[in-house]
Every structure is written in structure tokens, then in C-alpha cells.
Amino acid sequence: MEVVIFACQQAVPEPEALRNLWDRGEVRLRVLAEPCSSKVEAFQLLRTLATSVDLVWVIGCEERLCRYDEGSHRAGGRMAYTKRYLQEIGLEPARVGRSVLTPGDQAALAAIVAEIDKRLQSLGPSPLRQAPNAAARRSVP
């Protein structure tokens, strides 16, 4: 299984710390550092989920601490939109998730990792993996 985390660089200054917290070797974790969680657009979340990824997560700052003032707020709106969209097309909205934390809060980060792990265990592999054209979709560059 595979998890992709889009992490705001203010909220998670060291993506390596996030990787180190992840102890499930059988699940591939990819952490992509972003300048702000609002960099990640809804289409990016959906297209990521359409690959071989089982869970997509966005980590941002608390709204009052966002460097771009409105960035975290907008990221929340996009997440809600993405969930609604997934529900509308008959997929599990829980395949995408979002957490906010105070920058540098290691305990909160560990709690987020635990939450991601728990969510992944409850969801299992993405149904898109078993879709008939999944192999072809994965091979498209």
C-alpha cells in the first residue's frame, strides 16, 4: 500500500522527521514538501488518488498561524470540496484527509501519523487498485 502526504513546510519543517515516525515498512510513505497547504489543489488530490495511492493526506498549519493568512483556510475548503466530489462519484471520501498543527509540535505530528495509520488500516487497499484498467493507468507516464 502507499500513502502520500502533502506537508506544508511551515507545519513540518523537516519532512524526514515525518518519515522517521512512520514505522510500517510494508506501506510506502511519500512526503512531498509544499510551501503552503493551499498549494495542493483539488485536482491534484483527485489525480493522486487515481494512481496506485491508497490514502492522500494534507498537513497544514492552524488557520491563525498560516504564513499566507488565508492559505490554511482555503486548503480546508478544498478538502471539503474533494470529499464531496469523491462521494458524488461513489468513492470513499475518507481516502483523503487533512490535519493541522502548530508548527514544530512533535507530539501533534506523531498523533497525525497514528491517525493516518489507523485510517489506512480501516480503509485497506484502494478499490481503484482492483479496477480493470488500473494496471494500464499505473503504467501511463
Add this chain to the structure above:
Amino acid sequence: MPAKYHIHVRRVPPRFSPVAKSTIIDWGEGCLRCTRCVKEQCPVDAYRKRGFDRSQFVDTIDEICRDCYRCVQGCPRELIFKAANPQFGQVGDEYWTPEILAATWYQAETGKIPVSGAGYGGPFAGPGFDSFWTDMSEIVRPTRDGIHGREYISTSIDLGRKPMFLTFDDQGELEWTPPPLLELPLPILLAQPSLGANPGRMQEIIVQAAHSLGTLAILARDRLVPVPAETTGRIMPSYTAGSLNLDDPLLSQVRALEILDHPQVLEQVEALKKRYPELIVSIKVPADGQVVCRVAELTAAGAEIIHIYASEQARGLGDCQDQHLKDLIRRCHLRLVEDQLRDTVTLLVSGGIALAEHVAKAIICGADAIIVDLPLLLALECRLCRQCAQNGPCPVEIDKLTVKRGAQRQINLMGAWNNQLLEILGAMGMREVRRLRGEVGRAMFIEDLEKEIFAPLFAQREGEALKREPT
């Protein structure tokens, strides 16, 4: 006059989106729906062409964007921003910086010299190769027809032992056969990097590139994969101390080989030369504390080529880790000049040669040619994540790259480097790279300049007391 040496570059687009230096943050939710949106006025049409890279999960808009800031400035509700891309800062390391990687990717894709645009915002001096400048005093006007229109500037070098004099018999014939020489059209040899997924494929790519460029590919003999017969002559097999077998069939098919230095290396070279007199032998010497003495010793004993290898960060090895490769080359060169043997031997250097300017600077310090390794891997879109060293998956699937595509990207990189070398030589008023060797008069060392400029300002005047005496 011989035909001009020309490297045929051809654009090879990347298979994966290169990591962009900056990124666009687009808050489309608050859009006013202007009649003419700034996104439609993008000069490179980035908003229409943008896509999604499925392997890296990134929006490809940053790859297309040319940082003109037209959209950022033009949006009436200020919904578009540009920010530094944190993913860019994570590629490479302290020496192989993201900027070096990005410049290498660009050159491998286009074969063109990277131009940074208006103004230079970076520092003018730094450690290592950045501690001296090349003297471009011969630039008097922009050339009308570029580097290819000038009088021919030769980048050829000779590999092998050069006799200091010739002797002739009564009939005017040479009394002895001069040692073999191999002329290369550019002062760069290719070598296999220590990293890389699918090393066998990498060897094929490097040999193919060396064949097209007319240079040699240094490859470890014990890991050599079969290559097309017409390219075998471009291989320079590298042997470790005990692995050389005189019955190796490859020895009769190649022009040169390399042996790692060891106490009996000279005896080994002698036996080899007795059986294969036309072979040119290079001795690979570590750039450690003994390098200067060892280079002088081997040269005096008749070595043809000496390859000095340093660390990946252009630092010395062993007890010389605090010294930069340029200083070690310079010391070896000056020692050979002192011994009046410099012209007899070919000095090759490797380790930390990351940019085109490093080629010229290593030659200025005293090398005849350089050996490039890691940039050949970077040319194949490598992110230098070093996962391949732990048998991890390659994020840019170098193992699946075709030989043709990979070789052309390496040829493009060497084409761009060669053009930059020609620019440097042209700006120095030189027509031959052979003349650049050890030519420190064509370089300005920051340390010397600082002494020259600031020392007189702060020096104590003769006879002047340190403190003013009380009146």
C-alpha cells in the same frame, strides 16, 4: 585544415518533471471571473498546458512557468503567488547543490549553455573552484557569429607519454619508436559513477556517448557488460591491483587501460607494455598526502598517464581531506615542472567535477584533462536521492532508460560543456586547450587579489608607531 570538431546536440525532453526552483500558489476559489483572466495572458500558456505528473504527484505548471510574474502582478484579487519550492531545496546535497542539478538537467535536455537571465544575484567568490576566476580579458566585442564562427579553437588533447626530445640516425630516421599517443577531441573522459540503478545499462549508455563524442569511457573491467563491437575501442578498462590478467582478450581490442596504483604497479606496466606495446597505460593514484611524491616518482619511472582521483566533493582522500582538488593538482603540476618532467606525462583528474567551469579551472591548475562521472548520472534526470545505493527504487526509473535516449542526454551535456570551454578559451584569447594547462596567469585567485588590494591599505607604514605617543 582538419574538420572542426562539433558535438551534435539534439533536444531530449525529460521523462519526469524536473523539480522546479519556484512554485505557483493559485487560489482559484476567490476568482472574480474577469472578462480577460491573467491566466489566459500567460506568455508560455502555462495554465492551459499544465498537467499532472503521475509518478511524482506534482502539478506540471512549475515546469512550464518562466517566472515572468505577469499573472502574479496582473490578478486584480491577488489570488496567485510565487513561492520557493521546498522540494527543490531537498534535491542534491551540500556540494551537489540543487542549482548544479538543475543546470545539469537543463544542459542534458537542450545541449545549450544555461543562461541565468538579467543580473547575477549570487556570491562572486567561494571555496574550492569558486576561489578563483578565469581571466576573460580578451573579450573586446560580442561575436557576430558565436563560437562556431571564430577561428578554430582546438579542444584536442593527447593521452600518453611524450618524449622530451627525439634522436635520429645517420639516415635521418628516428632511432627509436616513440611511445603511442592517443588524441582525444575534447579534454573530457567519461567514467561510470559510483551510484545509479542498473549499472549495466549505465555502462552501455556511457560507451555509446563516448563513441559519439570520440572520447574514452573508463569502466571497471570486472563489472563490464557486453557492448556493440564498434564501440569496444572506446572502452578504457579499469583494473584493481590484482585483477589484471595479461591473457584478457579485451586488451587486444582497446587503446588504453587503467590500473589502480599499488607497490608493484611499475613491474605490472612493464610486463603489459612488453606484450602490448601499443597500449597506453594510466595509473590511478588517490589524492592523499603522498600524491605529490607518488606522481613525481611514477613520472620519473616512465608513467604515461596518471589519474589523480579525489572524493565526490572534490576533496583529497585520507590525510588530505581538508584540501581541495585544485590545490592538489596544482602541487602535483608544480612538482613535475620543478623536476622538468611535466611535458612527459598526461595528468587526468576526477572527483567533484560538477560544472563546465570546473573543467577549465582544473586544467588551469595543471591537469591535462578531466574525468567526469557523477554529472553523467545527473544528465539522466537523477535526483541524487542515493536510494539506489541501498537497492531502493529509482524515483526517475533510470534503470528503464533506453541507451539511445540516455546517450544523447550525456552527449548534450558534454556539448554544452564543450561550448562553455570554447567560450572561456575564446575570451582568454587562446586557440588551444593544451596551452591552458597550468596557465595560472589566465586566472585571478581571490586570495592573491585580496592581498594585493587590501594589504597596502591596512599595512603599517614604515617607522610609524602602533599607538600614538602622548604629547
